[in-house]
Amino acid sequence: MQQAIAVLDSGVGGLTVVKEVMRQLPHEKVIYFGDTARSPYGPRAASEVRHFTRQIVDYLLQFNPKMIVIACNTATAVAIEDIRARVSIPVVGVISPGARAAIKSTRSGMIGVIGTDGTIRSQAYETALKMISPDIRVYSEACPLLAPFVERGLFSSESAYDVVEQSLSPLRGKPIDCLILGCTHYPFLTESISQVMGPEVALISSAEETARDISTILQQRGLLSNSSEMPVHQFFCSGEPVVFKQIALSWLKDQIALKPVVWQIPSII
Structure with missing residues:
Protein backbone atom coordinates (compact mmCIF):
# COMPACT_ATOMS: atom_id res chain seq x y z
CA MET A 1 0.00 0.00 0.00
CA GLN A 2 1.29 3.45 -0.93
CA GLN A 3 2.44 5.49 2.06
CA ALA A 4 0.76 8.87 2.29
CA ILE A 5 1.70 12.42 3.16
CA ALA A 6 -0.56 13.28 6.11
CA VAL A 7 -1.69 16.91 6.24
CA LEU A 8 -3.60 18.45 9.14
CA ASP A 9 -5.23 21.80 9.77
CA SER A 10 -7.78 23.45 12.04
CA GLY A 11 -10.25 23.33 9.15
CA VAL A 12 -10.21 23.95 5.39
CA GLY A 13 -7.15 26.22 5.34
CA GLY A 14 -4.67 23.40 4.83
CA LEU A 15 -6.34 22.61 1.52
CA THR A 16 -4.29 25.50 0.10
CA VAL A 17 -1.16 23.50 0.93
CA VAL A 18 -2.71 20.26 -0.32
CA LYS A 19 -3.45 21.88 -3.68
CA GLU A 20 0.19 22.80 -4.15
CA VAL A 21 1.42 19.40 -2.93
CA MET A 22 -0.85 17.67 -5.45
CA ARG A 23 0.35 20.00 -8.21
CA GLN A 24 4.05 19.50 -7.50
CA LEU A 25 3.84 15.84 -6.48
CA PRO A 26 0.95 14.32 -8.46
CA HIS A 27 1.95 10.71 -7.71
CA GLU A 28 1.81 11.17 -3.92
CA LYS A 29 -1.16 10.03 -1.86
CA VAL A 30 -2.51 12.65 0.54
CA ILE A 31 -4.48 12.06 3.74
CA TYR A 32 -6.02 15.29 4.99
CA PHE A 33 -7.57 16.03 8.38
CA GLY A 34 -9.49 19.26 8.93
CA ASP A 35 -10.54 19.82 12.53
CA THR A 36 -13.65 21.73 11.51
CA ALA A 37 -15.53 20.90 14.73
CA ARG A 38 -13.00 22.87 16.81
CA SER A 39 -11.98 25.57 14.34
CA PRO A 40 -10.64 28.23 14.68
CA TYR A 41 -7.49 27.49 16.65
CA GLY A 42 -6.32 31.10 16.77
CA PRO A 43 -8.22 32.23 19.90
CA ARG A 44 -7.39 29.06 21.85
CA ALA A 45 -4.66 28.62 24.46
CA ALA A 46 -1.39 27.16 23.21
CA SER A 47 -1.81 24.14 25.50
CA GLU A 48 -5.20 23.40 23.96
CA VAL A 49 -3.86 23.67 20.41
CA ARG A 50 -1.02 21.30 21.31
CA HIS A 51 -3.54 18.82 22.73
CA PHE A 52 -5.69 18.95 19.59
CA THR A 53 -2.65 18.57 17.36
CA ARG A 54 -1.46 15.52 19.29
CA GLN A 55 -4.93 13.97 19.00
CA ILE A 56 -5.00 14.43 15.25
CA VAL A 57 -1.44 13.16 14.76
CA ASP A 58 -2.20 10.08 16.86
CA TYR A 59 -5.25 9.45 14.68
CA LEU A 60 -3.29 9.89 11.45
CA LEU A 61 -0.47 7.58 12.55
CA GLN A 62 -2.77 4.58 12.18
CA PHE A 63 -2.46 5.05 8.41
CA ASN A 64 1.34 4.72 8.56
CA PRO A 65 2.13 8.00 6.78
CA LYS A 66 5.67 8.80 5.68
CA MET A 67 5.41 12.47 6.68
CA ILE A 68 3.26 14.79 8.78
CA VAL A 69 2.55 18.28 7.45
CA ILE A 70 1.14 20.74 9.98
CA ALA A 71 -0.62 23.02 7.50
CA CYS A 72 -1.90 25.34 10.22
CA ASN A 73 0.16 28.34 11.25
CA THR A 74 -1.18 28.41 14.81
CA ALA A 75 -0.44 24.71 15.33
CA THR A 76 2.96 25.08 13.66
CA ALA A 77 3.81 27.97 15.99
CA VAL A 78 2.98 26.19 19.23
CA ALA A 79 3.08 22.43 18.54
CA ILE A 80 5.58 21.49 15.85
CA GLU A 81 8.52 20.77 18.17
CA ASP A 82 6.25 18.75 20.45
CA ILE A 83 5.09 16.62 17.50
CA ARG A 84 8.62 16.18 16.18
CA ALA A 85 9.62 14.80 19.58
CA ARG A 86 6.72 12.33 19.51
CA VAL A 87 7.06 10.78 16.05
CA SER A 88 9.86 9.16 14.05
CA ILE A 89 8.81 10.48 10.63
CA PRO A 90 9.53 13.96 9.19
CA VAL A 91 7.27 16.77 10.39
CA VAL A 92 6.96 19.89 8.23
CA GLY A 93 5.33 23.18 9.21
CA VAL A 94 4.34 26.26 7.22
CA GLU A 208 4.38 26.65 -2.73
CA GLU A 209 7.50 26.81 -0.57
CA THR A 210 6.09 24.21 1.84
CA ALA A 211 5.46 21.82 -1.05
CA ARG A 212 9.07 22.32 -2.16
CA ASP A 213 10.24 21.45 1.36
CA ILE A 214 8.11 18.30 1.29
CA SER A 215 9.52 17.28 -2.08
CA THR A 216 13.12 17.91 -0.99
CA ILE A 217 12.80 15.96 2.26
CA LEU A 218 11.10 13.00 0.59
CA GLN A 219 13.73 12.94 -2.14
CA GLN A 220 16.60 13.13 0.34
CA ARG A 221 15.16 10.22 2.31
CA GLY A 222 14.31 8.13 -0.73
CA LEU A 223 10.62 8.34 0.08
CA LEU A 224 9.20 9.80 -3.13
CA SER A 225 6.47 7.62 -4.60
CA ASN A 226 7.46 5.50 -7.58
CA SER A 227 4.00 4.00 -7.92
CA SER A 228 2.38 4.04 -11.34
CA GLU A 229 -1.05 3.62 -9.74
CA MET A 230 -3.36 6.57 -9.27
CA PRO A 231 -3.24 7.59 -5.57
CA VAL A 232 -6.47 7.34 -3.59
CA HIS A 233 -6.62 10.50 -1.50
CA GLN A 234 -8.46 10.53 1.83
CA PHE A 235 -10.16 13.52 3.41
CA PHE A 236 -11.37 13.65 7.01
CA CYS A 237 -13.18 16.40 8.86
CA SER A 238 -14.21 16.35 12.49
CA GLY A 239 -17.33 18.45 12.06
CA GLU A 240 -20.25 18.91 9.70
CA PRO A 241 -19.07 17.54 6.35
CA VAL A 242 -21.27 19.23 3.74
CA VAL A 243 -19.59 22.66 3.58
CA PHE A 244 -16.14 21.10 4.07
CA LYS A 245 -16.66 18.82 1.08
CA GLN A 246 -18.06 21.63 -1.06
CA ILE A 247 -15.04 23.83 -0.34
CA ALA A 248 -12.58 20.98 -0.94
CA LEU A 249 -14.16 19.98 -4.24
CA SER A 250 -14.24 23.58 -5.42
CA TRP A 251 -10.65 24.38 -4.39
CA LEU A 252 -9.10 21.11 -5.56
CA LYS A 253 -11.23 20.49 -8.65
CA ASP A 254 -8.28 20.38 -11.07
CA GLN A 255 -6.19 18.18 -8.76
CA ILE A 256 -8.80 15.56 -7.88
CA ALA A 257 -10.98 15.53 -11.00
CA LEU A 258 -11.50 11.96 -12.23
CA LYS A 259 -9.42 10.63 -9.31
CA PRO A 260 -10.67 8.32 -6.57
CA VAL A 261 -11.25 10.16 -3.29
CA VAL A 262 -12.45 8.85 0.08
CA TRP A 263 -14.43 11.19 2.38
CA GLN A 264 -14.82 10.23 6.04
CA ILE A 265 -15.81 11.68 9.41
CA PRO A 266 -13.65 10.27 12.21
CA SER A 267 -14.61 10.17 15.86
CA ILE A 268 -11.57 11.36 17.80
CA ILE A 269 -13.10 14.07 19.95
Missing part, protein backbone atom coordinates in the same frame (compact mmCIF):
# COMPACT_ATOMS: atom_id res chain seq x y z
CA ILE A 95 6.02 29.14 9.05
CA SER A 96 9.66 28.70 8.01
CA PRO A 97 8.72 28.19 4.32
CA GLY A 98 6.55 31.31 4.43
CA ALA A 99 9.33 33.34 5.99
CA ARG A 100 11.82 32.21 3.34
CA ALA A 101 9.41 33.09 0.55
CA ALA A 102 8.95 36.59 1.99
CA ILE A 103 12.69 37.17 2.30
CA LYS A 104 13.06 36.22 -1.37
CA SER A 105 10.30 38.62 -2.35
CA THR A 106 10.98 41.76 -0.34
CA ARG A 107 13.05 44.56 -1.81
CA SER A 108 12.67 47.07 1.02
CA GLY A 109 13.06 44.73 3.99
CA MET A 110 9.63 45.84 5.24
CA ILE A 111 7.35 42.80 5.61
CA GLY A 112 3.76 42.59 6.80
CA VAL A 113 2.30 39.50 8.49
CA ILE A 114 -1.37 38.71 9.03
CA GLY A 115 -2.52 35.70 11.00
CA THR A 116 -4.72 34.41 13.78
CA ASP A 117 -4.47 35.76 17.30
CA GLY A 118 -2.43 32.71 18.31
CA THR A 119 0.05 32.98 15.45
CA ILE A 120 0.62 36.70 15.89
CA ARG A 121 0.86 36.35 19.68
CA SER A 122 3.57 33.69 19.28
CA GLN A 123 5.75 36.05 17.18
CA ALA A 124 6.77 32.93 15.25
CA TYR A 125 7.01 34.74 11.92
CA GLU A 126 9.03 37.61 13.33
CA THR A 127 11.44 35.11 14.89
CA ALA A 128 11.72 33.09 11.66
CA LEU A 129 12.25 36.20 9.53
CA LYS A 130 14.90 37.71 11.80
CA MET A 131 16.77 34.41 11.99
CA ILE A 132 17.28 34.71 8.25
CA SER A 133 17.73 38.48 8.05
CA PRO A 134 18.08 40.33 11.38
CA ASP A 135 17.50 43.76 9.82
CA ILE A 136 14.05 42.90 8.51
CA ARG A 137 11.27 45.11 9.87
CA VAL A 138 8.02 43.27 10.56
CA TYR A 139 4.51 44.72 10.82
CA SER A 140 2.12 42.14 12.28
CA GLU A 141 -1.66 42.22 12.53
CA ALA A 142 -4.08 39.64 13.94
CA CYS A 143 -7.13 39.10 11.73
CA PRO A 144 -9.50 36.92 13.80
CA LEU A 145 -12.49 37.41 11.48
CA LEU A 146 -10.95 35.88 8.37
CA ALA A 147 -10.47 32.16 9.11
CA PRO A 148 -14.05 31.67 10.42
CA PHE A 149 -15.31 33.58 7.37
CA VAL A 150 -13.51 31.11 5.08
CA GLU A 151 -14.72 28.14 7.12
CA ARG A 152 -18.29 29.20 6.41
CA GLY A 153 -17.55 29.07 2.68
CA LEU A 154 -18.10 32.82 2.22
CA PHE A 155 -14.76 33.69 0.61
CA SER A 156 -16.38 34.31 -2.80
CA SER A 157 -19.31 36.28 -1.40
CA GLU A 158 -19.98 39.96 -1.95
CA SER A 159 -19.14 40.68 1.68
CA ALA A 160 -15.60 39.28 1.40
CA TYR A 161 -14.02 42.61 0.45
CA ASP A 162 -15.64 44.45 3.37
CA VAL A 163 -14.48 41.86 5.92
CA VAL A 164 -10.95 41.90 4.50
CA GLU A 165 -10.83 45.71 4.38
CA GLN A 166 -11.93 45.92 8.01
CA SER A 167 -9.31 43.36 9.07
CA LEU A 168 -6.40 44.87 7.14
CA SER A 169 -7.08 48.57 7.77
CA PRO A 170 -4.27 48.87 10.38
CA LEU A 171 -1.72 47.76 7.77
CA ARG A 172 -2.80 50.09 4.99
CA GLY A 173 -0.26 52.83 4.61
CA LYS A 174 2.50 50.84 6.29
CA PRO A 175 5.74 50.85 4.23
CA ILE A 176 5.60 47.14 3.37
CA ASP A 177 6.26 45.64 -0.04
CA CYS A 178 5.09 42.12 0.76
CA LEU A 179 2.49 40.61 3.05
CA ILE A 180 2.72 37.10 4.48
CA LEU A 181 -0.63 35.35 4.55
CA GLY A 182 0.16 33.82 7.92
CA CYS A 183 -2.86 31.55 8.02
CA THR A 184 -3.47 28.89 5.40
CA HIS A 185 -7.12 30.00 5.18
CA TYR A 186 -6.12 33.38 3.76
CA PRO A 187 -5.22 32.33 0.18
CA PHE A 188 -8.94 31.72 -0.28
CA LEU A 189 -9.25 35.52 0.08
CA THR A 190 -6.31 36.46 -2.17
CA GLU A 191 -8.40 38.52 -4.57
CA SER A 192 -9.92 40.67 -1.84
CA ILE A 193 -6.63 41.01 0.05
CA SER A 194 -4.88 42.13 -3.13
CA GLN A 195 -7.59 44.70 -3.83
CA VAL A 196 -7.30 46.11 -0.32
CA MET A 197 -3.47 46.20 -0.17
CA GLY A 198 -2.88 47.29 -3.76
CA PRO A 199 -0.65 45.94 -6.54
CA GLU A 200 2.57 47.23 -4.99
CA VAL A 201 2.28 44.72 -2.11
CA ALA A 202 3.18 41.12 -3.03
CA LEU A 203 1.14 38.46 -1.25
CA ILE A 204 3.13 35.56 0.18
CA SER A 205 1.51 32.18 0.70
CA SER A 206 3.58 29.45 2.29
CA ALA A 207 1.96 26.71 0.19
Whole structure:
Protein backbone atom coordinates (compact mmCIF):
# COMPACT_ATOMS: atom_id res chain seq x y z
CA MET A 1 0.00 0.00 0.00
CA GLN A 2 1.29 3.45 -0.93
CA GLN A 3 2.44 5.49 2.06
CA ALA A 4 0.76 8.87 2.29
CA ILE A 5 1.70 12.42 3.16
CA ALA A 6 -0.56 13.28 6.11
CA VAL A 7 -1.69 16.91 6.24
CA LEU A 8 -3.60 18.45 9.14
CA ASP A 9 -5.23 21.80 9.77
CA SER A 10 -7.78 23.45 12.04
CA GLY A 11 -10.25 23.33 9.15
CA VAL A 12 -10.21 23.95 5.39
CA GLY A 13 -7.15 26.22 5.34
CA GLY A 14 -4.67 23.40 4.83
CA LEU A 15 -6.34 22.61 1.52
CA THR A 16 -4.29 25.50 0.10
CA VAL A 17 -1.16 23.50 0.93
CA VAL A 18 -2.71 20.26 -0.32
CA LYS A 19 -3.45 21.88 -3.68
CA GLU A 20 0.19 22.80 -4.15
CA VAL A 21 1.42 19.40 -2.93
CA MET A 22 -0.85 17.67 -5.45
CA ARG A 23 0.35 20.00 -8.21
CA GLN A 24 4.05 19.50 -7.50
CA LEU A 25 3.84 15.84 -6.48
CA PRO A 26 0.95 14.32 -8.46
CA HIS A 27 1.95 10.71 -7.71
CA GLU A 28 1.81 11.17 -3.92
CA LYS A 29 -1.16 10.03 -1.86
CA VAL A 30 -2.51 12.65 0.54
CA ILE A 31 -4.48 12.06 3.74
CA TYR A 32 -6.02 15.29 4.99
CA PHE A 33 -7.57 16.03 8.38
CA GLY A 34 -9.49 19.26 8.93
CA ASP A 35 -10.54 19.82 12.53
CA THR A 36 -13.65 21.73 11.51
CA ALA A 37 -15.53 20.90 14.73
CA ARG A 38 -13.00 22.87 16.81
CA SER A 39 -11.98 25.57 14.34
CA PRO A 40 -10.64 28.23 14.68
CA TYR A 41 -7.49 27.49 16.65
CA GLY A 42 -6.32 31.10 16.77
CA PRO A 43 -8.22 32.23 19.90
CA ARG A 44 -7.39 29.06 21.85
CA ALA A 45 -4.66 28.62 24.46
CA ALA A 46 -1.39 27.16 23.21
CA SER A 47 -1.81 24.14 25.50
CA GLU A 48 -5.20 23.40 23.96
CA VAL A 49 -3.86 23.67 20.41
CA ARG A 50 -1.02 21.30 21.31
CA HIS A 51 -3.54 18.82 22.73
CA PHE A 52 -5.69 18.95 19.59
CA THR A 53 -2.65 18.57 17.36
CA ARG A 54 -1.46 15.52 19.29
CA GLN A 55 -4.93 13.97 19.00
CA ILE A 56 -5.00 14.43 15.25
CA VAL A 57 -1.44 13.16 14.76
CA ASP A 58 -2.20 10.08 16.86
CA TYR A 59 -5.25 9.45 14.68
CA LEU A 60 -3.29 9.89 11.45
CA LEU A 61 -0.47 7.58 12.55
CA GLN A 62 -2.77 4.58 12.18
CA PHE A 63 -2.46 5.05 8.41
CA ASN A 64 1.34 4.72 8.56
CA PRO A 65 2.13 8.00 6.78
CA LYS A 66 5.67 8.80 5.68
CA MET A 67 5.41 12.47 6.68
CA ILE A 68 3.26 14.79 8.78
CA VAL A 69 2.55 18.28 7.45
CA ILE A 70 1.14 20.74 9.98
CA ALA A 71 -0.62 23.02 7.50
CA CYS A 72 -1.90 25.34 10.22
CA ASN A 73 0.16 28.34 11.25
CA THR A 74 -1.18 28.41 14.81
CA ALA A 75 -0.44 24.71 15.33
CA THR A 76 2.96 25.08 13.66
CA ALA A 77 3.81 27.97 15.99
CA VAL A 78 2.98 26.19 19.23
CA ALA A 79 3.08 22.43 18.54
CA ILE A 80 5.58 21.49 15.85
CA GLU A 81 8.52 20.77 18.17
CA ASP A 82 6.25 18.75 20.45
CA ILE A 83 5.09 16.62 17.50
CA ARG A 84 8.62 16.18 16.18
CA ALA A 85 9.62 14.80 19.58
CA ARG A 86 6.72 12.33 19.51
CA VAL A 87 7.06 10.78 16.05
CA SER A 88 9.86 9.16 14.05
CA ILE A 89 8.81 10.48 10.63
CA PRO A 90 9.53 13.96 9.19
CA VAL A 91 7.27 16.77 10.39
CA VAL A 92 6.96 19.89 8.23
CA GLY A 93 5.33 23.18 9.21
CA VAL A 94 4.34 26.26 7.22
CA ILE A 95 6.02 29.14 9.05
CA SER A 96 9.66 28.70 8.01
CA PRO A 97 8.72 28.19 4.32
CA GLY A 98 6.55 31.31 4.43
CA ALA A 99 9.33 33.34 5.99
CA ARG A 100 11.82 32.21 3.34
CA ALA A 101 9.41 33.09 0.55
CA ALA A 102 8.95 36.59 1.99
CA ILE A 103 12.69 37.17 2.30
CA LYS A 104 13.06 36.22 -1.37
CA SER A 105 10.30 38.62 -2.35
CA THR A 106 10.98 41.76 -0.34
CA ARG A 107 13.05 44.56 -1.81
CA SER A 108 12.67 47.07 1.02
CA GLY A 109 13.06 44.73 3.99
CA MET A 110 9.63 45.84 5.24
CA ILE A 111 7.35 42.80 5.61
CA GLY A 112 3.76 42.59 6.80
CA VAL A 113 2.30 39.50 8.49
CA ILE A 114 -1.37 38.71 9.03
CA GLY A 115 -2.52 35.70 11.00
CA THR A 116 -4.72 34.41 13.78
CA ASP A 117 -4.47 35.76 17.30
CA GLY A 118 -2.43 32.71 18.31
CA THR A 119 0.05 32.98 15.45
CA ILE A 120 0.62 36.70 15.89
CA ARG A 121 0.86 36.35 19.68
CA SER A 122 3.57 33.69 19.28
CA GLN A 123 5.75 36.05 17.18
CA ALA A 124 6.77 32.93 15.25
CA TYR A 125 7.01 34.74 11.92
CA GLU A 126 9.03 37.61 13.33
CA THR A 127 11.44 35.11 14.89
CA ALA A 128 11.72 33.09 11.66
CA LEU A 129 12.25 36.20 9.53
CA LYS A 130 14.90 37.71 11.80
CA MET A 131 16.77 34.41 11.99
CA ILE A 132 17.28 34.71 8.25
CA SER A 133 17.73 38.48 8.05
CA PRO A 134 18.08 40.33 11.38
CA ASP A 135 17.50 43.76 9.82
CA ILE A 136 14.05 42.90 8.51
CA ARG A 137 11.27 45.11 9.87
CA VAL A 138 8.02 43.27 10.56
CA TYR A 139 4.51 44.72 10.82
CA SER A 140 2.12 42.14 12.28
CA GLU A 141 -1.66 42.22 12.53
CA ALA A 142 -4.08 39.64 13.94
CA CYS A 143 -7.13 39.10 11.73
CA PRO A 144 -9.50 36.92 13.80
CA LEU A 145 -12.49 37.41 11.48
CA LEU A 146 -10.95 35.88 8.37
CA ALA A 147 -10.47 32.16 9.11
CA PRO A 148 -14.05 31.67 10.42
CA PHE A 149 -15.31 33.58 7.37
CA VAL A 150 -13.51 31.11 5.08
CA GLU A 151 -14.72 28.14 7.12
CA ARG A 152 -18.29 29.20 6.41
CA GLY A 153 -17.55 29.07 2.68
CA LEU A 154 -18.10 32.82 2.22
CA PHE A 155 -14.76 33.69 0.61
CA SER A 156 -16.38 34.31 -2.80
CA SER A 157 -19.31 36.28 -1.40
CA GLU A 158 -19.98 39.96 -1.95
CA SER A 159 -19.14 40.68 1.68
CA ALA A 160 -15.60 39.28 1.40
CA TYR A 161 -14.02 42.61 0.45
CA ASP A 162 -15.64 44.45 3.37
CA VAL A 163 -14.48 41.86 5.92
CA VAL A 164 -10.95 41.90 4.50
CA GLU A 165 -10.83 45.71 4.38
CA GLN A 166 -11.93 45.92 8.01
CA SER A 167 -9.31 43.36 9.07
CA LEU A 168 -6.40 44.87 7.14
CA SER A 169 -7.08 48.57 7.77
CA PRO A 170 -4.27 48.87 10.38
CA LEU A 171 -1.72 47.76 7.77
CA ARG A 172 -2.80 50.09 4.99
CA GLY A 173 -0.26 52.83 4.61
CA LYS A 174 2.50 50.84 6.29
CA PRO A 175 5.74 50.85 4.23
CA ILE A 176 5.60 47.14 3.37
CA ASP A 177 6.26 45.64 -0.04
CA CYS A 178 5.09 42.12 0.76
CA LEU A 179 2.49 40.61 3.05
CA ILE A 180 2.72 37.10 4.48
CA LEU A 181 -0.63 35.35 4.55
CA GLY A 182 0.16 33.82 7.92
CA CYS A 183 -2.86 31.55 8.02
CA THR A 184 -3.47 28.89 5.40
CA HIS A 185 -7.12 30.00 5.18
CA TYR A 186 -6.12 33.38 3.76
CA PRO A 187 -5.22 32.33 0.18
CA PHE A 188 -8.94 31.72 -0.28
CA LEU A 189 -9.25 35.52 0.08
CA THR A 190 -6.31 36.46 -2.17
CA GLU A 191 -8.40 38.52 -4.57
CA SER A 192 -9.92 40.67 -1.84
CA ILE A 193 -6.63 41.01 0.05
CA SER A 194 -4.88 42.13 -3.13
CA GLN A 195 -7.59 44.70 -3.83
CA VAL A 196 -7.30 46.11 -0.32
CA MET A 197 -3.47 46.20 -0.17
CA GLY A 198 -2.88 47.29 -3.76
CA PRO A 199 -0.65 45.94 -6.54
CA GLU A 200 2.57 47.23 -4.99
CA VAL A 201 2.28 44.72 -2.11
CA ALA A 202 3.18 41.12 -3.03
CA LEU A 203 1.14 38.46 -1.25
CA ILE A 204 3.13 35.56 0.18
CA SER A 205 1.51 32.18 0.70
CA SER A 206 3.58 29.45 2.29
CA ALA A 207 1.96 26.71 0.19
CA GLU A 208 4.38 26.65 -2.73
CA GLU A 209 7.50 26.81 -0.57
CA THR A 210 6.09 24.21 1.84
CA ALA A 211 5.46 21.82 -1.05
CA ARG A 212 9.07 22.32 -2.16
CA ASP A 213 10.24 21.45 1.36
CA ILE A 214 8.11 18.30 1.29
CA SER A 215 9.52 17.28 -2.08
CA THR A 216 13.12 17.91 -0.99
CA ILE A 217 12.80 15.96 2.26
CA LEU A 218 11.10 13.00 0.59
CA GLN A 219 13.73 12.94 -2.14
CA GLN A 220 16.60 13.13 0.34
CA ARG A 221 15.16 10.22 2.31
CA GLY A 222 14.31 8.13 -0.73
CA LEU A 223 10.62 8.34 0.08
CA LEU A 224 9.20 9.80 -3.13
CA SER A 225 6.47 7.62 -4.60
CA ASN A 226 7.46 5.50 -7.58
CA SER A 227 4.00 4.00 -7.92
CA SER A 228 2.38 4.04 -11.34
CA GLU A 229 -1.05 3.62 -9.74
CA MET A 230 -3.36 6.57 -9.27
CA PRO A 231 -3.24 7.59 -5.57
CA VAL A 232 -6.47 7.34 -3.59
CA HIS A 233 -6.62 10.50 -1.50
CA GLN A 234 -8.46 10.53 1.83
CA PHE A 235 -10.16 13.52 3.41
CA PHE A 236 -11.37 13.65 7.01
CA CYS A 237 -13.18 16.40 8.86
CA SER A 238 -14.21 16.35 12.49
CA GLY A 239 -17.33 18.45 12.06
CA GLU A 240 -20.25 18.91 9.70
CA PRO A 241 -19.07 17.54 6.35
CA VAL A 242 -21.27 19.23 3.74
CA VAL A 243 -19.59 22.66 3.58
CA PHE A 244 -16.14 21.10 4.07
CA LYS A 245 -16.66 18.82 1.08
CA GLN A 246 -18.06 21.63 -1.06
CA ILE A 247 -15.04 23.83 -0.34
CA ALA A 248 -12.58 20.98 -0.94
CA LEU A 249 -14.16 19.98 -4.24
CA SER A 250 -14.24 23.58 -5.42
CA TRP A 251 -10.65 24.38 -4.39
CA LEU A 252 -9.10 21.11 -5.56
CA LYS A 253 -11.23 20.49 -8.65
CA ASP A 254 -8.28 20.38 -11.07
CA GLN A 255 -6.19 18.18 -8.76
CA ILE A 256 -8.80 15.56 -7.88
CA ALA A 257 -10.98 15.53 -11.00
CA LEU A 258 -11.50 11.96 -12.23
CA LYS A 259 -9.42 10.63 -9.31
CA PRO A 260 -10.67 8.32 -6.57
CA VAL A 261 -11.25 10.16 -3.29
CA VAL A 262 -12.45 8.85 0.08
CA TRP A 263 -14.43 11.19 2.38
CA GLN A 264 -14.82 10.23 6.04
CA ILE A 265 -15.81 11.68 9.41
CA PRO A 266 -13.65 10.27 12.21
CA SER A 267 -14.61 10.17 15.86
CA ILE A 268 -11.57 11.36 17.80
CA ILE A 269 -13.10 14.07 19.95
